[in-house]
Structure formats: structure tokens, C-alpha cells
Amino acid sequence: MSISPGSTTDRGLEGVVALESRICDIDGSVGHLVYAGYEIDDLARNSTFEDVVYLLWHGELPSRDARQDLSGQLRRTRTVPPSIVDLIDSAPSTASPMAVLRTAVSALGHEDAEVDDPSPEANRRKAIRLAARMPTIVAAISRAQAGKSPLAPHPDLSMAANFLYMLDGRVPGPKAERIFDACLILHAEHGLNASTFAGRVIAATMADMYGAITGAIAALKGPLHGGANLKVKEMLDEIRASGQDVEAYVMGKLARKERIMGFGHRVYKTIDPRATFLREMLSELSAEQGDMSWLDMSSTLMTVMGREKNLHPNVDFFSASVYALLGISGGLFTPIFAMSRVAGWSAHLLEQWDGNRLIRPRAAYVGPANRKISG
Numbered sequence: 227m228s229i230s231p232g233s234t235t236d237r238g239l240e241g242v243v244a245l246e247s248r249i250c251d252i253d254g255s256v257g258h259l260v261y262a263g264y265e266i267d268d269l270a271r272n273s274t275f276e277d278v279v280y281l282l283w284h285g286e287l288p289s290r291d292a293r294q295d296l297s298g299q300l301r302r303t304r305t306v307p308p309s310i311v312d313l314i315d316s317a318p319s320t321a322s323p324m325a326v327l328r329t330a331v332s333a334l335g336h337e338d339a340e341v342d343d344p345s346p347e348a349n350r351r352k353a354i355r356l357a358a359r360m361p362t363i364v365a366a367i368s369r370a371q372a373g374k375s376p377l378a379p380h381p382d383l384s385m386a387a388n389f390l391y392m393l394d395g396r397v398p399g400p401k402a403e404r405i406f407d408a409c410l411i412l413h414a415e416h417g418l419n420a421s422t423f424a425g426r427v428i429a430a431t432m433a434d435m436y437g438a439i440t441g442a443i444a445a446l447k448g449p450l451h452g453g454a455n456l457k458v459k460e461m462l463d464e465i466r467a468s469g470q471d472v473e474a475y476v477m478g479k480l481a482r483k484e485r486i487m488g489f490g491h492r493v494y495k496t497i498d499p500r501a502t503f504l505r506e507m508l509s510e511l512s513a514e515q516g517d518m519s520w521l522d523m524s525s526t527l528m529t530v531m532g533r534e535k536n537l538h539p540n541v542d543f544f545s546a547s548v549y550a551l552l553g554i555s556g557g558l559f560t561p562i563f564a565m566s567r568v569a570g571w572s573a574h575l576l577e578q579w580d581g582n583r584l585i586r587p588r589a590a591y592v593g594p595a596n597r598k599i600s601g
């Protein structure tokens with residue numbers, strides 16, 4: 227039976243509820259984001275990224291023993307096989323770090339003896355390996371593109387501090403570690419967003435976890451999704467370099483019907499709660515470093531976009547300035563998003579495989595009919 231055009235289609239699947247999940251709840255009308263029952267603001271202020279990883283995978287915050295156990299496993303698993311370092315080194319320095327990450331994560335699957343073991347226990351172990359190794363890969367990409375060899379992970383540091391350490395060999399101060407850890411928490415999960423949905427669709431065919439995460443990374447790279455944080459940085463750099471008035475810049479773009487990256491959201495119709503938190507972090511960092519330029523530019527952009535389009539900042543808007551003030555280069559912004567979101571992606575894959583059913587929607591055919599090759 228064919229489906230009649232227009233009658234059943236929801237462009238972009240807007241408003242479609244595709245499945246039930248226990249991982250994350252979002253109320254876009256009031257700007258609420260909740261991981262397994264905990265408000266994002268509470269988690270960002272009062273937990274750690276490692277605790278949030280456990281929460282997403284198990285539905286509960288860890289006990290002291292469980293925390294130590296997971297943290298130990300993550301720390302012991304951070305080193306990546308030499309073949310992955312060689313692969314990263316062989317990529318052209320002009321390649322997008324997200325493209326290199328996508329390739330490296332796919333290749334990690336070749337090195338995992340459990341790649342095709344679909345048991346829940348093996349899948350949990352693979353999730354730990356991916357979460358532990360993606361930061362090592364991202365840092366290695368950053369160093370390779372600067373002509374430097376990778377730094378070995380530091381076993382005494384948290385995931386947040388270890389990542390910053392692997393970039394330049396300096397152990398970050400407590401404030402940088404806390405802010406970066408909060409950024410990882412804020413990006414860890416977001417319901418059935420495009421990359422998570424892509425990952426679940428792949429997982430639902432009973433493909434392996436590395437394939438599903440590789441597909442999710444591919445989806446995250448797009449500028450309408452995670453790639454927006456890099457575009458925000460490029461926009462802010464362009465405004466700074468040209469010395470243009472921020473309001474005139476935005477008005478010009480809107481007049482040309484161009485999008486302002488970091489604004490708007492499919493689900494949030496008010497400010498994204500992650501943006502609210504990040505704005506506070508940006509204020510703190512700006513005051514500490516005596517550089518108010520990022521905050522001032524961002525605040526003007528936010529005012530003009532609210533007034534002209536009734537559009538609010540999303541997570542990618544303020545994270546770009548926060549990362550810039552932490553000294554992180556723009557090319558790493560989306561890969562950092564990925565190494566955090568792998569926690570949520572893998573939680574969704576585990577959930578998908580616990581009672582899996584193939585995800586297979588239909589398309590309403592609108593092409594020509596009744597054609598014949600001859601006669």
C-alpha cells in the first residue's frame with residue numbers, strides 16, 4: 227500500500243515521538259533539561275562528568291564504590307592503540323578534526339576483540355573504552371595538526387583535567403578544570419537529537435557499537451547540530467577582526483536571510499538552560515581574565531536576536547566563548563562535544579538493544595507513476 231503525499235509526513239520529523247526513553251527529559255516550553263530525573267543545573271553545579279556518565283548508563287548516581295570503580299576503569303583504558311596514533315598522524319593537517327575523529331573511532335573497532343559481541347556486558351565494556359579513548363584521540367588530533375606528538379594520558383587526573391593536560395602538557399588549575407567538567411556535563415546528553423537518533427537507527431539494525439558511534443559523530447559534525455559551536459567561533463572571530471559594530475553585523479546577516487549560528491532550537495522555545503549556565507561561566511572567566519570582549523559581543527548578539535527574531539541562544543552559543551577563554555582552538559569545539567556526548571550516545575545504544583526493534587519509517591512517494599521503458 228502506498229502512502230498519500232502530504233497526509234502523513236512531518237517535515238524533519240518535528241513533533242514525532244519515536245520511542246520511550248528513561249535517559250533524558252526536555253521541556254522546551256520552559257527550558258527544562260533533566261538527566262534521569264536530575265535537573266541539568268543541579269548536575270552541572272554538584273556532580274562530576276564521571277558521575278554523569280554513570281547516571282546515564284545506570285539510571286542512578288554512583289555509590290562511592292561504584293564511582294571509584296568506574297573512574298578506575300576509565301583511567302586505565304585511556305591509552306589508544308599505536309595504529310590509531312599512526313592513523314591520526316597520517317591524516318592531512320588540513321582535514322577537519324571531526325572527520326579525523328570519525329575515522330579514528332571507526333578504526334578503534336578493528337582493535338576491539340569484542341566488537342561483534344552483542345551481549346550487554348560486552349557493550350558496557352565497549353562504552354567505557356569509547357568514553358575513555360575519545361578524549362585521547364581528540365587531544366592527539368589537536369597535537370598532530372600542530373606538528374606535535376601526542377602526550378600520554380595522566381592517570382591521576384579526572385577526565386576533564388586529563389583532556390586539558392593532554393592538549394599542552396600543563397595540568398589545569400581547579401577553576402579551569404571545574405568549568406570544563408561542567409561543559410562536559412552540559413553536552414553529555416540531549417534526548418533524541420539528530421546524532422543520537424542516527425546512532426539508534428544504526429544500532430537498531432544490530433550493527434556494532436563502533437559503527438553506531440561513528441554514524442553519530444558524522445551527524446554531529448553538521449553546522450545545524452554540533453558543528454554550530456565552530457561556526458559561532460568563526461563568526462565572533464570575524465566580528466573581532468573586522469572591528470564591526472555587532473548590531474550592524476547581525477542586522478546585515480538577517481537582511482541577507484543568513485542564519486546566526488548558536489541561535490534557535492527545534493525543541494527549546496525559550497533560552498536553552500545550558501546556555502544560561504554557560505553564560506554564567508563566561509562571566510566568571512571574563513572577569514577573572516580581565517577580557518570582557520567575548521561576553522560583550524555575545525550579550526549584544528543575544529539582545530538583537532531576541533528583539534529581531536525572538537530566537538534564543540542554544541548550548542553552542544556561549545560554549546564557543548567559554549572554550550576560547552580556556553585557550554582551546556575552534557577546530558576542537560565539536561570534537562569536544564562528541565567526546566562528551568558519547569556518554570549519552572552509548573546510554574541510548576544500550577537502551578535500544580534492551581528490547582530492540584528495527585527503526586524503519588516510510589516515505590510518501592511523490593515521483594512519476596505508470597512509466598514504461600518501451601511500448
Ligand SMILES: CC(C)(COP(=O)(O)OP(=O)(O)OC[C@H]1O[C@@H](n2cnc3c(N)ncnc32)[C@H](O)[C@@H]1OP(=O)(O)O)[C@@H](O)C(=O)NCCC(=O)NCCS
Nearest residue numbers: 449450451454484485486487488489490491492540541542
Ligand atoms: C537549530 C535549528 C536547525 C532548528 O531549526 P528548525 O526547528 O528546523 O527551524 P527552521 O530551520 O525551520 O527555522 C524556522 C524559522 O526560524 C529561522 N531561524 C531559525 N534559526 C535561525 C537562526 N539561527 N538565525 C536566523 N534565523 C533562524 C529560519 O530561517 C526560519 O525562518 P522562516 O520560517 O522565515 O524561513 C535552527 O534554529 C538553526 O539553524 N540554528 C542555527 C544552527 C545552530 O545553532 N544549531 C545548533 C542547535 S543546538
